[in-house]
Amino acid sequence: xxxxxxxxxxxxxxxxxxxxxxxxxxxxxxxxxxxxxxxxxxxxxxxxxxxxxxxxxxxxxxxxxxxxxxxxxxxxxxxxxxxxxxxxxxxxxxxxxxxxxxxxxxxxxxxxxxxxxxxxxx
Amino acid sequence: xxxxxxxxxxxxxxxxxxxxxxxxxxxxxxxxxxxxxxxxxxxxxxxxxxxxxxxxxxxxxxxxxxxxxxxxxxxxxxxxxxxxxxxxxxxxxxxxxxxxxxxxxxxxxxxxxxxxxxxxxxxxxxxxxxxxxxxxxxxxxxxxxxxxxxxxxxxxxxxxxxxxxxxxxxxxxxxxxxxxxxxxxxxxxxxxxxxxxxxxxxxxxxxxxxxxxxxxxxxxxxxxxxxxxxxxxxxxxxxxxxxxxxxxxxxxxxxxxxxxxxxxxxxxxxxxxxxxxxxxxxxxxxxxxxxxxxxxxxxxxxxxxxxxxxxxxxxxxxxxxxxxxxxxxxxxxxxxxxxxxxxxxxxxxxxxxxxxxxxxxxxxxxxxxxxxxxxxxxxxxxxxxxxxxxxxxxxxxxxxxxxxxxxxxxxxxxx
Numbered sequence: 261x262x263x264x265x266x267x268x269x270x271x272x273x274x275x276x277x278x279x280x281x282x283x284x285x286x287x288x289x290x291x292x293x294x295x296x297x298x299x300x301x302x303x304x305x306x307x308x309x310x311x312x313x314x315x316x317x318x319x320x321x322x323x324x325x326x327x328x329x330x331x332x333x334x335x336x337x338x339x340x341x342x343x344x345x346x347x348x349x350x351x352x353x354x355x356x357x358x359x360x361x362x363x364x365x366x367x368x369x370x371x372x373x374x375x376x377x378x379x380x381x382x
Numbered sequence: 383x384x385x386x387x388x389x390x391x392x393x394x395x396x397x398x399x400x401x402x403x404x405x406x407x408x409x410x411x412x413x414x415x416x417x418x419x420x421x422x423x424x425x426x427x428x429x430x431x432x433x434x435x436x437x438x439x440x441x442x443x444x445x446x447x448x449x450x451x452x453x454x455x456x457x458x459x460x461x462x463x464x465x466x467x468x469x470x471x472x473x474x475x476x477x478x479x480x481x482x483x484x485x486x487x488x489x490x491x492x493x494x495x496x497x498x499x500x501x502x503x504x505x506x507x508x509x510x511x512x513x514x515x516x517x518x519x520x521x522x523x524x525x526x527x528x529x530x531x532x533x534x535x536x537x538x539x540x541x542x543x544x545x546x547x548x549x550x551x552x553x554x555x556x557x558x559x560x561x562x563x564x565x566x567x568x569x570x571x572x573x574x575x576x577x578x579x580x581x582x583x584x585x586x587x588x589x590x591x592x593x594x595x596x597x598x599x600x601x602x603x604x605x606x607x608x609x610x611x612x613x614x615x616x617x618x619x620x621x622x623x624x625x626x627x628x629x630x631x632x633x634x635x636x637x638x639x640x641x642x643x644x645x646x647x648x649x650x651x652x653x654x655x656x657x658x659x660x661x662x663x664x665x666x667x668x669x670x671x672x673x674x675x676x677x678x679x680x681x682x683x684x685x686x687x688x689x690x691x692x693x694x695x696x697x698x699x700x701x702x703x704x705x706x707x708x709x710x711x712x713x714x715x716x717x718x719x720x721x722x723x724x725x726x727x728x729x730x731x732x733x734x735x736x737x738x739x740x741x742x743x744x745x746x747x748x749x750x751x752x753x754x755x756x757x758x759x760x761x762x763x764x765x766x767x768x769x770x771x772x773x774x775x776x777x778x779x780x781x782x783x784x785x786x787x788x789x790x791x792x793x794x795x796x797x
Binding site: 321331336348349351352353354356 | 753
């Protein structure tokens with residue numbers, strides 16, 4: 261099973277995505293409600309195959325969380341996909357330079373699944 | 383005892399001394415110096431009474447000096463010894479005169495006296511044991527030692543304080559006072575690891591965001607001053623100069639000199655800080671400065687829309703990706719633990735200055751293209767924002783090496 265970590269402060273959305281992805285029996289979803297929690301889980305050794313990362317989060321933004329992940333050799337190779345309501349061309353333009361993908365909210369679940377598959381396989 | 387007709391030569395020597403010393407100081411001063419030297423030695427060498435200095439008031443005909451013929455009957459060895467001591471006293475008193483620049487004083491006295499005496503008198507002086515060549519060398523050595531002691535005793539605290547304050551004043555032309563103080567603090571901290579004595583430049587953290595850093599020069603600096611310390615200060619000046627805009631870079635050292643004033647420039651040179659060397663070094667570091675400025679602007683442009691940490695991590699990944707294609711980028715090291723500190727994460731090695739500016743331009747263009755490539759919206763582009771932030775002198779400088787931002791924009795609009 262592929263492990264996906266979803267980092268988002270919207271607990272409802274995280275719950276729905278977790279349920280839908282785990283229903284495929286291909287993915288196991290680890291939820292983190294903030295960038296801080298994401299780092300905490302990684303430090304505990306919960307290393308996923310892919311991270312879905314929100315941008316607008318309290319305390320540590322998705323941008324800074326991204327930088328922290330890239331600064332650590334153990335985690336820097338984990339593919340990151342931005343999953344965000346930030347739809348301006350700057351965020352998307354810059355996000356796509358470094359991240360594997362940039363998915364705008366709201367999204368179609370089928371599209372999300374397809375784009376995850378493209379990166380980690382099905 | 384061999385009798386040498388020395389009276390004429392001694393007379394001529396005395397008059398020459400007055401003339402040579404008088405040219406650099408005043409004729410009164412010269413006569414007084416000679417008068418005191420002879421008087422000082424009279425108790426030891428009674429025969430010096432044959433050299434009469436009638437008055438300390440100088441007359442144009444030099445009639446104040448008379449050397450009696452009885453001097454011809456004095457033991458030449460004793461006479462030579464006495465005159466040598468007279469010359470020593472004069473040389474020392476000139477060396478101690480604040481009106482004399484050491485570099486001048488060391489050379490002029492005996493060389494000029496010897497030249498003006500001419501061959502005949504020099505031979506006679508040698509016969510009585512006065513060798514001006516040897517004396518000149520001894521004098522230079524003595525003066526150099528005295529100079530070293532003088533420099534050691536010179537108060538460096540005030541000069542250093544003036545240098546640091548002047549750097550901030552000049553940097554303020556292109557930055558806020560807070561930023562200017564940060565730039566200087568960054569330069570000092572950079573070299574603190576290498577030079578432990580820089581701890582004597584005490585950095586006072588600002589009490590609020592609106593205050594600048596304050597740098598205090600500890601008086602201990604005076605006791606530990608060395609050539610190494612001078613080198614460290616030169617490096618701090620150089621690093622501060624690198625942060626000015628490219629146009630100001632050309633004039634940074636001249637501005638600093640103007641700010642310091644002639645008096646302090648001389649002091650600075652005497653304690654081993656060579657500002658001309660810093661100027662030349664800055665001129666050789668254009669690649670480093672252009673690249674640093676480019677990275678600063680990219681971080682600023684992207685960081686404004688995302689975060690500083692993200693901007694640096696992005697540049698890190700792009701540089702890593704492009705290193706195979708652009709060897710010039712091997713001169714860049716990025717400290718991942720400092721991503722969130724912006725430009726501080728970058729160590730741009732001096733070797734980058736040995737690379738061709740065209741190679742640097744190609745690398746910069748590729749970095750820009752990599753960032754710009756993901757912009758679907760033509761009206762909101764990275765290059766557009768970058769241009770808005772870049773100072774005009776920077777844009778013209780990168781255009782000179784072959785980075786044309788307008789072409790990069792056009793290229794994007796074609797796809």
